[in-house]
Amino acid sequence: MTSVLFVCLGNICRSPLADAVFNHLVQARSLEAHYTIDSAGTSAYHAGGPADPRSIAVARKNGIAVTSVSRKVHSGDHTEFDWVIAMDRENLRDLEASRPSGATARLVLLREYDPEGGEDVPDPYYGGPNGFDIVQAMVTRSCERLLDVLEEARASAGS
16 A cells, blocks of 8 residues: 655645545556545645645546545654655655654655646635646646556555
């Protein structure tokens, strides 16, 4: 079982969208038995709340349901998950700074897997609806490639 945690600042826009997209891709390939997927934020600004309605809407428009509830990253996430995937460099730095000794999760940026390149998934919170469409496209491309990479590794390991 491979566990993946997507992380942004408030866990209401980008990481819930990545969580939902990755879940959708895993289900489309009938790989649910091989993955645990979640999302969290480096802050607790929105803890306990739903995703931003604009993230929910852009996902719905693409046939994907966003059902996550916002939560803050906790120290155990660094060992409970195999992969902790940050949406931008600032959140990656925050994750690295809060990483406890003995942590085993691999920390990466989501766009390391974007075939079109790039570093950060921009935060669409203060922008218009078009920003959510752009983020949706980035997240989808990146999650598709991430799943391909994880599946190649799983196949190589013979599991």
